[in-house]
Amino acid sequence: MLAALTGMGLSAAAGLNAYVPFLIMALLARFTDIVTLPSAYAWMESWWAIGIGAVLLLTEVTLDKVPAVDSLNDAIQTFIRPAMGGLMGAAAVGAERIEESSWMQQNPWLGVVLGVVVAGLVHGGKAASRPVINAGSAGVGAPVVSTMEDGASIGISLVAIFLPILVVLVLIALAALLIWVWRAWVRMRRRPTRASVVRPS
DSSP, X not given: OXXXXXHHHHHHHHHHOTXXXXXXXXXXXXXXXXXXXXXXXXXXXXXXXXXXXXXXXXHXXXXXXXXXXXHHHHHHHHHHHHHHHHHHHHHHHHOBTTOOOHHHHHOHHHHHHHHHHHHHHHHHHHHHHHHHHHHHHTTTHHHHHHHHHHHHHHHHHHHHHHOGGGHHHXXXXXXXXXXXXXHHHHHHHXXXXXXXXXOOO
């Protein structure tokens, strides 16, 4: 159960920023005894994987703070964030000191599926929120919200690893936020633009 919560928490973090939970897991596995990755995922703690992850994180953090570019980046990340969520779910299932039950280890596909779904949902909410935020703030809100998302990704990752039972509350809060974002996005789509309003002659 704890492994599933850890995996879902890391996957939710990946939905906001694909590389934050990856680097946190990789660094903890390399430099501490808190996380011991299974042999199939030992490559995550290699220097080359950490280095590539750091470069991709820097790129993601930069692009995500530029209005309009952030939406293009979200479109590209549509494939990356859910995939990273699946990786995080699978790695959490097999990591020592996270999983006490062998059932999840015997069914690693469940961690992958949960990771892809959770990360995909969070990513969808993030991607849908950006046009709403950019339109409502003339682009000024993009860097602010992006910074908050990066901080949330770090916080959720740490909670998932150290206090996985609290992931339930995190997921509830994210679900409520996704519902709000969806409603705001629908309202924005239905709002007529000035060009579409036909003025009487």
